[in-house]
Amino acid sequence: MVVQSLKAAGAALLAWLVARVWLGDPMALMAPWVALVLVQATVYSSLLQAGRQFAAICVGALVASGAQAVTGDTTGALALSIPVLVLLSNWPRFGDQGIYAATTAVFTIATGTVSAAAVGHRLGQAALGAAIGVAVNALVLPPVHLRDVRENLAALVRDTGELLHTLAADLRQGEWDGQTAADWLAATARLQRRLDALDSARGWSRESLRLTSGLLRALYRAPTVALPPEQEDERFGRVTGHVTALTRTLAVAADENRTPAAPDHTVLSRYGELLELIGDHCLSEAGRLAEAGARAEAEPDEETQARMRELYERLQRALYEDDAGQGPARTAVLGTLVLQAENLWAELVPGVRADDTGPAE
Structure with missing residues (x-):
C-alpha cells in the first residue's frame, strides 16, 4: 500500500x-x-x-x-x-x-x-x-500479488485441522450439546470465509501477472516462486465441504427436536480419534503449504495409516452390527459420519484408501 x-x-x-x-x-x-x-x-x-x-x-x-x-x-x-x-x-x-x-x-x-x-x-x-x-x-515496482495465495491456502488448511481437532476432543469427552454444535457450525462458516478469501487472492494473483514483465518483476522484487497449483484450492475446497457436511450431521444429531440421534459414546470416541488423525495430517499439510518451494505432500507414516484403518473398520463394524440394532436413525447418522471421514481421507491422501487392507488384527 x-x-x-x-x-x-x-x-x-x-x-x-x-x-x-x-x-x-x-x-x-x-x-x-x-x-x-x-x-x-x-x-x-x-x-x-x-x-x-x-x-x-x-x-x-x-x-x-x-x-x-x-x-x-x-x-x-x-x-x-x-x-x-x-x-x-x-x-x-x-x-x-x-x-x-x-x-x-x-x-x-x-x-x-x-x-x-x-x-x-x-x-x-x-x-x-x-x-x-x-x-x-x-x-516502477510492478504490483504482483502472490504471497496472499499461499498464506490464505495454508490458513484454510490449518483452520480445517484445528476444527477437526476441536470436533475430536468434544466427541471423545462426550460433553457436547446444541450450543457446542452451534460453535462448530460457526467455525465452518469461518472456513467458508477463508475459502472465499483464497478465491479472491487467487484472482488477484492471476490478474497481477498479466501484462507485467518477468524481467522487471525479477529486477524490482524478490524472484517470484511457484505458487501452489490451483488444483490445491479445489482439493481443499472439497475438504471444507466434507467438514461442513459432517459438522451439520452432528448438529442435527444434537438437536433434541430432530429424529436422527447420535451414536453411543464408545463409537463417537473412535470417530473422534479418527478425526484427530485426519486433523494431524491437515496441520502437516498447512506447514508444507506455508513454505515456498516445499516438497510435495507426503503420506502419513505407516503406523498412522494402520491406526486409521483399524478405527475405520471398527466404525464399519459398529455401523453394520451394533448401531443397526439401535434403529435406523442412529445408523443413518453414523453412516453419514463414516462416509464424510472417508471422503476427507480420500482428498487429503489420494493414494491411500481407508479400507485398502484386510481387517485389523
Missing part, C-alpha cells in the same frame, strides 16, 4: 511537470488528476481503467461543450448536462470510472471553454495523464 501510494503521487507529480513545466500548459489539471487515479492495484486493471476513464472523460467533455453551446450559459449548461451524465455514469461498460464523465463536464463548463480546440486540449491532457499513470505502474 505504501509503495502504490508513493507511485500514485509520483505519477501525478510527473504528469504535472510534463504538462505544466515542459509543455507550458497554464491549465495543466487533467493530466496529474488522471495519472493519480490510474495507479491501480495491478497493471492490467490500470490499463483497463485507463480505457474506461478516457472514454468517460471524452463523453463528459463533448456533452458539456454541446450543452454550453446550446444554452450559452454556465448554469443552464450544468443543469442540462449533469443529470444526463450522472445517469450515464451507471452504465456497466464504464465500471467505476463513469462518474468522471460528470466531473469532467463540471470542469469543462466552469472554465467556459467550448471550442473544438479547448475540448481537444482537455482530451490530450487526459491521454497524457493516462499514459504516465499506466507507465509508472507497469515499469
Whole structure:
C-alpha cells in the first residue's frame, strides 16, 4: 500500500511537470488528476481503467461543450448536462470510472471553454495523464500479488485441522450439546470465509501477472516462486465441504427436536480419534503449504495409516452390527459420519484408501 501510494503521487507529480513545466500548459489539471487515479492495484486493471476513464472523460467533455453551446450559459449548461451524465455514469461498460464523465463536464463548463480546440486540449491532457499513470505502474515496482495465495491456502488448511481437532476432543469427552454444535457450525462458516478469501487472492494473483514483465518483476522484487497449483484450492475446497457436511450431521444429531440421534459414546470416541488423525495430517499439510518451494505432500507414516484403518473398520463394524440394532436413525447418522471421514481421507491422501487392507488384527 505504501509503495502504490508513493507511485500514485509520483505519477501525478510527473504528469504535472510534463504538462505544466515542459509543455507550458497554464491549465495543466487533467493530466496529474488522471495519472493519480490510474495507479491501480495491478497493471492490467490500470490499463483497463485507463480505457474506461478516457472514454468517460471524452463523453463528459463533448456533452458539456454541446450543452454550453446550446444554452450559452454556465448554469443552464450544468443543469442540462449533469443529470444526463450522472445517469450515464451507471452504465456497466464504464465500471467505476463513469462518474468522471460528470466531473469532467463540471470542469469543462466552469472554465467556459467550448471550442473544438479547448475540448481537444482537455482530451490530450487526459491521454497524457493516462499514459504516465499506466507507465509508472507497469515499469516502477510492478504490483504482483502472490504471497496472499499461499498464506490464505495454508490458513484454510490449518483452520480445517484445528476444527477437526476441536470436533475430536468434544466427541471423545462426550460433553457436547446444541450450543457446542452451534460453535462448530460457526467455525465452518469461518472456513467458508477463508475459502472465499483464497478465491479472491487467487484472482488477484492471476490478474497481477498479466501484462507485467518477468524481467522487471525479477529486477524490482524478490524472484517470484511457484505458487501452489490451483488444483490445491479445489482439493481443499472439497475438504471444507466434507467438514461442513459432517459438522451439520452432528448438529442435527444434537438437536433434541430432530429424529436422527447420535451414536453411543464408545463409537463417537473412535470417530473422534479418527478425526484427530485426519486433523494431524491437515496441520502437516498447512506447514508444507506455508513454505515456498516445499516438497510435495507426503503420506502419513505407516503406523498412522494402520491406526486409521483399524478405527475405520471398527466404525464399519459398529455401523453394520451394533448401531443397526439401535434403529435406523442412529445408523443413518453414523453412516453419514463414516462416509464424510472417508471422503476427507480420500482428498487429503489420494493414494491411500481407508479400507485398502484386510481387517485389523
